[in-house]
Amino acid sequence: MTGGRELVMVSNRLPVDRVVNEDGSTSWRTSPGGLVTAVEPIVEQLGCLWVGWAGSADERVDPFEIGSMRLAPVELSEEDVELYYEGFSNGTLWPLYHDVIAQPEYHREWWDRYRQVNRRFAERVAQEAAEDAIVWVHDYQLQLVPALLRQLRPDLTIAFFLHIPFPPSRLFAQLPWRKRIVEGLLGADVIGFQQVTDAVAFRMTAERFTRAPALGNTVVVPATADRPSRTVLAQEFPISIDAAAFAAVAERPEVRRRAQEIREELGNPKTLMLGIDRLDYTKGIRHRLKAYNELLADGEIDAADIVFVQVATPSRERVEAYRQLRDEVEVTVGRINGEHGAIGRAPLVYLHRGYQRDEMVALYLAADVLLVTPLRDGMNLVAKEYAACRVDEQGVLVLSEFAGAADELRDALLVNPHDIEGLKAAIVRAAHMPKEEQRRRMHSLRRAVHHNDVSHWAAGYLGAVQAAAESRQVGPSG
């Protein structure tokens, strides 16, 4: 898929985080989030050099290897973490790119540090990458890297993939450094987005702020005194999962037993409802809890019949909006159980921690209903994982229209999470859905996930990147 060229992955976080155990020893743990879930199976197969941060501040980690990956850690100081990662990446870009659900903050010192850290990543890649390598830069934390890298190493083919939405031009326009971000991205040969709306928004934004005209699904970067014009492909490539690998875990007898055990431990409720999300304000957890609380209060569902398990993975815990969210969610959980629970019976089980893959799959298998109700989400792989795991073709997916996954998973119960009455109606419908309708819908969801699985996605995206690499060898286009 790379035509014999070296593949270099670049992301803010390495696919593994370094953790210090209680006895002072250190170990590696899979990093949180969909980026790693999607990309790891591809690089396990292809091998790569991966440049990224090892997850703790002020720590120098030597390069190391895992399987076919060589990992090259980039060091971030405590101040880098505060200004570049928590500040500009997660206090400015994340909310701006997710429909300003939280208020983005614009601070010049955050931006300055974002530039500095992006330069550090670009320099590290420039040092490490082999001649003519393909460099694949990931996500919003590193949008300046493509252009910086092109200056440092014109021999490289540069691909960028945005795992989160790209905002409409009228929102992106708020960003004081909007032109610089677009110029940074246009340093790539190929820019991949999750949805067609993201790609269209980017092409319009590029035209508006850099006067680079859009032509079909490309953007033409005009010639300058010392450089010919270039064509950048800016197109959607919806990300996916290794569906067969999830299905294989779901077939294992001990995982199926564990699913049964989970139901028993929860008191064998008639309906087990599940939510699995990073504890992030984009995920619509508050709306979901409000709907559940009202259903219990109205008596539309009986607390004796249902248990809702909400897994909330710890995330970005020092960023203010995340702290507030955690406080609010935890107060609401207490209130719901206080009002509707009984001795030995809690209608809501809240778990603030990470799990191994097998346990996640057992949870998916145990759940009659999965609630995926983000207010905005680039894709949402949890929805796809649920479908991939339901080899029994049972279970109901309630899915927000505002998740990228809704483009493909048309047979989910699609909801607008802002419409609490609509959400309540979907939950009731899901809880009572006849088995035959479950089967028909789940069959269609599984077909969609298996059709566009991670290797289909990688072949499409890397195919486009390889074509760009080959046309560069022929000579600059335009």
Ligand code: ADP
């Ligand atoms: P995001 O990238 O915003 O976190 P996604 O739904 O696209 O959202 O991806 C989340 C990924 O993280 C999925 O692969 C999911 O299985 C995994 N995940 C989420 N919560 C947990 C958890 N508590 N323990 C282990 N893995 C988790």
Ligand code: G6P
């Ligand atoms: C999402 C983002 C990733 C990010 C992940 C976890 O999936 O798209 O870029 O790595 O969340 O967030 P964190 O801030 O912990 O890296």
